[in-house]
Amino acid sequence: MTDQPDHYYINRVLEGEVNAFSFLVEKYQNMVFTIALKLMKEREEAEDVAQEAFIKCFQSLKKFKGQSKFSTWLYRISYNHCLDKLKEKKRYVRSDHIDEVNESQIDAETDxxxxxxxxxxxxxxxxxxxxxxxxxxxxxxxxxxxxxxxxxxxxxxxxxxxxxxxxxxxxxxxxxxxxxxxxxxxx
Incomplete structure (x- = not known):
């Protein structure tokens, strides 16, 4: 149950096997966190928002129609959830930070x-x-x-x-x- 397409896990979840959702979380957690960190600017806050986005996704999974890729649908949920959180806090996003995605991509074998x-x-x-x-x-x-x-x-x-x-x-x-x-x- 590791190299299956997204719809396989979605169907398993919809059939009642809620643990199958963990494969989707594992697959997309970095991207959801990246979006959250980019918008929220604070690591702890981004972690909370990313987790909440996955919860929203899980709760809305039966609404996923498959008209777009699951990843796009999930990213849209994450993006909108971040915007909602920012509106709740009535604060503006500052542009003085950037996430440290891909920080460890330098090959260990290089000099x-x-x-x-x-x-x-x-x-x-x-x-x-x-x-x-x-x-x-x-x-x-x-x-x-x-x-x-x-x-x-x-x-x-x-x-x-x-x-x-x-x-x-x-x-x-x-x-x-x-x-x-x-x-x-x-x-």
Whole structure:
């Protein structure tokens, strides 16, 4: 019961085998947490919101029609739940943080110099990303880090795919400009 498609586990849960939901949680917990952390900004709060999003998903599972991928449906629930929590708190999302997703992707077999160089590049990119708007950060994360399609991002955020394409283009240009500026500072 480990390499089955999502609908297999969904059907098992709907048939009363609630433990099958844990496979879906395990599969998608990193992405749900990434969205929560990106929007909530605080780790503990993001953990709570991510857990609540999975509970909402579980409670609404019988409403899932299969018209989109399960992951897209779950991400939409997570995204909307985060927005609801932010509205409840009546606070604005600050754009001075970025999550540390993919922090440990440097291959353990690479030499120390290469690892240091990669870390420095990542820090430059993260610093530059922090200077982008919250929306730009989220879109860049969903598209580049999580490799979601424009359609999936559209379903999650409610922004039309063509607008996402334009926003991604502009965000890439802003990011490139910021990276060029920081590179000249260190020459």
């Amino acid at each position: 120390a110099f290469y690892a240091l160089e990669q870390k420095e590049r990542k820090e430059y990119i993260e610093k530059a990303l922090k200077k982008l708007s919250e929306d730009d950060q989220l879109l860049m994360t969903l598209y580049y880090y999580e490799e979601l399609s424009l359609k999936e991002i559209s379903e999650i955020t409610g922004i039309k795919a063509n607008n996402i394409k334009i926003k991604l283009y502009r965000s890439r240009n802003k990011l490139l400009s910021l990276l060029k500026d920081s590179a000249t500072l260190f020459k």
